[in-house]
Amino acid sequence: MNILILGATGFIGSAIAARLLADGCTVTGLARNPDRARVRQPAVRWIRADLEKMTNVADWATVLEGQHVVVNSAGALQDGLSDNLAATQQRAMMALQQAAEPAGVTLIVQISARTDGAGSDLPFLATKRAADIALAASGLPYVILRPSLVLGRNAHGGTALLRALASFPFALPLIHADSPVETVAAEDVASAVSAAISGTLPPGSDIELAATERHTLTSLVKLHRAWLGLPDAPVISIPPALARPVSWLADLAGHLGWRSPLRSTAMTVMSEGVRMDRPARQGLPTLSAAETLADNPSGVQDLWFARLYLLKAPIIAGLSLFWLLSGFIPLLAPEQASAHFLPFVPVGAAMAMTIITCLIDIALGAAVLVRPFARRALAGMLIVSLAYLAGGTVLEPELWLDPLGPLVKVLPSLLLTLAALAILDER
Structure with missing residues (x-):
């Protein structure tokens, strides 16, 4: 089976690609800068393309040729010099949906998010919600997966920030320290995609992916601190008002092309926490955060990354x-x-x-x-x-x-x- 993965070089997309290759699928990856990915995953056929410029149906004709399934794992947190959410997360996806049936695509798997709650009107969630609604109304076979905070061997965005916060010396400065946070393993997201493609998840499914446990931000950061091999440290709870200058600077950096997880969108979402409202679907694997970290023991390179992340x-x-x-x-x-x-x-x-x-x-x-x-x-x-x-x-x-x-x-x-x-x- 031929599978096209959007955002295949990303944290989630690369895990999905590895799983589908193991399943025996022929995988094509779509990415803006796939050069290094060709070296990392030579079994994937790579296509250089920018979703921001693929907002017309005709833009998809060549890309979709011969593809049976499309998995969309592309996404961005906030508009900036490097990202246009309306183009990549909404208009490009609607153009894809219109081009899919004539091209012979039999299934679209959309990696989305919980789009209600805090920050629901911000472009990050509003554009995802619009694409989800359009997909559900398109008449195409689809599965929508809504993972909570994704953990894995690698790190990006919020996961990278967790590791950075966990590595602070002497004390852990946390905003929204008591906010609830649910997690899901990157491998479990990839398994859910595999189940959707195999038909285990019926078309029309809309599933939230999360382990049954619920952490606070404090407990999750401390879990990562232990994973890094560092001794326990007290938490300093920082009032959100004091963090606004940091978010303002992070937003400014976003306009210059830097993708900081400290931008205002992330802070707004975290004010309510990362949690799911629906019970987990039976039959899907859901490793806990502790199990996910235990399956991926840390090394010195993880400690270096954590300490350097916020110094960048x-x-x-x-x-x-x-x-x-x-x-x-x-x-x-x-x-x-x-x-x-x-x-x-x-x-x-x-x-x-x-x-x-x-x-x-x-x-x-x-x-x-x-x-x-x-x-x-x-x-x-x-x-x-x-x-x-x-x-x-x-x-x-x-x-x-x-x-x-x-x-x-x-x-x-x-x-x-x-x-x-x-x-x-x-x-």
């Missing part, structure tokens, strides 16, 4: 501030700044070189804040820093002995830039 934003912001200030401060006194060049070039050329280097610094400091440009900006920082070190060493070697260390201070900047490059990938 300060590292990028710190590098940006360093380069912006390096560019702006000399412009306050350009004559003084250009004095370093005067022994080697005329006054006009020295001033021009000063202004050019300042503009380069400012451009790099601004570009690193924009997610699509961040990798190139970090590479530029490395190149320019090495050029500054080489130039300074040749022209003014005595700067290495300067008490203020203008050249020595470039070295930790280089290391921080390399660290930022190392943790830049999101998937």
Whole structure:
């Protein structure tokens, strides 16, 4: 059977792909950037496509050719530079539904969410709800699966945030610490998709997936802390009002293309918790959170990831501030700044070189804040820093002995830039 998976490079989509390959299906993955996925999962046939640009029925003709089942595991939390929820979660899905029957698709499996409760009117849930309603009314065979908070060997979004919070030293700062949280294993979501494709789940099913236990955010974070091998720590409950500046900054980062789990949509949903209203369907596996973590023992790489996850934003912001200030401060006194060049070039050329280097610094400091440009900006920082070190060493070697260390201070900047490059990938 030929299966097309939307969002196949994602946390949930990759688990579904692995399960369906094990079931003997022929799997095609749709992703915006599938290059690394081809190396990770060579058994999957990969197609490069952007759901945001597939909002017309004709856009799906080639993609759906020969496919029997479509599994939609694509999604995003909030609108931003990298995501358009109305396009990807609603209009593209409606276009897919219209194109499915003429293409011979016999089933659509939609990975959705609980779309009522807190945040139900926000674009994240409103667009999912609109796509679910349209699918149910389309006349196509379908199964809608609504997982609670998904846990697994890997981590992304809310799961990654749990691990990061669990790794805090000395104390655990939590917002909505007593909110209820239900979980489901990524493998259980994949098993439910497999059951839908095999016919175990009848077409027209709309199922919430969650283990029978219910945690609070506090107990779930502490469970992850023990999984990471860290000793217990007290919880500091932070009032939601004090967290609003963090959400505001996370939303701003979202407009620049960064997908922070601390954005206002996540905070609104967590104010009520992640819980399901319907009883779990009998016959579907539902590992508890403890069982899920026990089946995937942590290693040192998990502890590193947890500790670095929340440091990523300060590292990028710190590098940006360093380069912006390096560019702006000399412009306050350009004559003084250009004095370093005067022994080697005329006054006009020295001033021009000063202004050019300042503009380069400012451009790099601004570009690193924009997610699509961040990798190139970090590479530029490395190149320019090495050029500054080489130039300074040749022209003014005595700067290495300067008490203020203008050249020595470039070295930790280089290391921080390399660290930022190392943790830049999101998937």
